[in-house]
Amino acid sequence: NAGVTQTPKFRILKIGQSMTLQCTQDMNHNYMYWYRQDPGMGLKLIYYSVGAGITDKGEVPNGYNVSRSTTEDFPLRLELAAPSQTSVYFCASRGPIRYNEQFFGPGTRLTVL
Amino acid sequence: AQSVAQPEDQVNVAEGNPLTVKCTYSVSGNPYLFWYVQYPNRGLQFLLKYITGDNLVKGSYGFEAEFNKSQTSFHLKKPSALVSDSALYFCAVRDLADSNYQLIWGAGTKLIIKP
Numbered sequence: 001n002a003g004v005t006q007t008p009k010f011r012i013l014k015i016g017q018s019m020t021l022q023c024t025q026d027m028n029h030n031y032m033y034w035y036r037q038d039p040g041m042g043l044k045l046i047y048y049s050v051g052a053g054i055t056d057k058g059e060v061p062n063g064y065n066v067s068r069s070t071t072e073d074f075p076l077r078l079e080l081a082a083p084s085q086t087s088v089y090f091c092a093s094r095g096p097i098r099y100n101e102q103f104f105g106p107g108t109r110l111t112v113l
Numbered sequence: 114a115q116s117v118a119q120p121e122d123q124v125n126v127a128e129g130n131p132l133t134v135k136c137t138y139s140v141s142g143n144p145y146l147f148w149y150v151q152y153p154n155r156g157l158q159f160l161l162k163y164i165t166g167d168n169l170v171k172g173s174y175g176f177e178a179e180f181n182k183s184q185t186s187f188h189l190k191k192p193s194a195l196v197s198d199s200a201l202y203f204c205a206v207r208d209l210a211d212s213n214y215q216l217i218w219g220a221g222t223k224l225i226i227k228p
Binding site: 004040041042043044045048058090092098099101102103104105106107 | 117122145147149154155156157158159162164203207209215216218219220221
């Protein structure tokens with residue numbers, strides 16, 4: 001049981017480039033989340049999904065896109081990277097009950113130069 | 114508006130002393146409250162949560178938290194700090210009156226335990 005895995009661990013992008021951050025969970029969780037964590041700040045929700053085929057915007061969705069074709073995978077797409085997207089990105093998942101805790105991946109550290 | 118405040122950016126404690134990391138919240142309905150810990154270059158790990166019932170909640174690694182409804186607080190505590198407790202701690206709340214059931218996160222408190 002690997003939990004939540006994310007790839008890559010680190011990435012440097014040039015302004016205007018695009019990339020996909022991968023997230024996979026093996027706990028059969030319907031709920032999945034993408035957060036960004038800026039230095040000295042808490043987590044900001046980018047997008048979330050309540051099940052395969054269903055996604056919705058969080059607090060800071062601009063510049064990002066997601067898809068959820070399977071229960072296990074929830075990739076985050078960055079189009080036209082900007083320096084403001086330099087951050088650490090975390091994927092998380094949780095079970096179906098409202099008070100279930102979230103399980104986090106190890107994060108992807110992204111730098112846009 | 115829903116919010117979570119962690120009023121201290123950093124807390125310094127000597128090893129063996131009790132520690133408290135503060136958290137206050139503002140929601141319109143009843144809350145579910147969570148504490149997570151983040152070690153350097155790692156993802157967040159769940160510590161404990163309050164759902165209902167006993168106001169004192171016990172969690173992982175000897176941590177506990179006390180829910181105080183009148184003060185809208187959920188402070189994290191440990192009777193005797195270890196150097197290995199040094200990490201970043203996040204408080205989060207879910208407002209049951211919010212149909213989205215999203216977590217609202219505090220900004221985090223850096224806990225430093227000195228030998």
